Amino acid sequence: MSREPGGLPRISVSQVSTLAAGFADDVRTYAAAGLDGMGVWEMKLGEGPDDDAVALLRESGLGSATAVPTVPSINPLPLLPGPEEPRDRTYEILVSLNRLAAFDPTAVVCVTGRGDRATALRGLREVAAEAERLGLRIALEPFQLEGIESWSILNTLGDAAGLVEEIGSPAVGIQFDVWHLWNTPDLFDEIERYGALIAGVHVNDWRQPTRGWADRVLPGDGVAGVPAILGALERAGWDGYYDIEVFSDNGTFGSAYPDSLWDVDGRELVERGRRQFLECWEERRVAA
Secondary structure (H helix, E strand, O other), rough: OOOOOOOOOEEEEEHHHOOOOHHHHHHHHHHHOOOOOOEEEEEHHHHOOOOOHHHHHHHOOOEOOEEEEEEEEOOOOOOOOOOOOHHHHHHHHHHHHHHHHHHHOOOOEEEEEEHHHHHHHHHHHHHHHHHHHOOOOEOOOOOOOOOHHHHEEEEEEEEEEEHHHHOOOOOOHHHHHHHHOOOOOHHHHHHHHHHEEEEEEEEOEOOOOOOOOOEEEOOOOOOOHHHHHHHHHHOOOOOOOEEOOOOOOOOOOOOOOOOOHHHHHHHHHHHHHHHHHHHHHHHHHHHH
16 A cells, blocks of 8 residues: 555554564554554564464554565575575575565565675575565665675665666565665665665664664664655655664674663654654655
């Protein structure tokens, strides 16, 4: 369902933003905070079965934004669990697609990892074929180059668009993430050029100075120029979920920031994120 012209944007929260809470708690918290949707993280589903989780999400009235599988990349990633071999990782993604399909996400994130391009391409073509069969869309995510080089061979929308073309499947688009892309060259020209390929949008902000890859802040609390980016996405035709996604390490990944957002009460964090996003949204035309 698209946003009505002139209406408020659809706001969701990606479940990693409230890391310590369980799936059911997230559903209740996000719905009570007046959100429109939730970005499902497979790691929050446990061993399954998922019938109760699917029913709870549907009964809540929340839509399903971009989902994230437990193993999100073809090549290995640092810090995250999963097999070492790309073939085994591809298989895990295929299994995850079949599981996440029940939640009817707008897209499922997939990452290349930092490794051989041909291997990533071969795995992504398999993933794309399964997504086509299931009626899903894959959102290929480019990663911030500064300080996070080991996560992806893609760093810009143009990089991702080139790989989408090589994959050659209508099921594959691009995951836009403010934190990853805000400082890439020619960002606004690339949003205009590749806007039709965007399959999901993650919204957050860049702390200055940043302390690491898991030191993101809520929209408006950093230097990424979120209002101008929102305006560019709107002009490019994006009318899907704006999915607030925050990594803010409390020691989980080795950096215990004393002001970690992961230690903030979930309801407080979600309500603050929604409020600050809307403030950025109101400023988008002025910023442009």
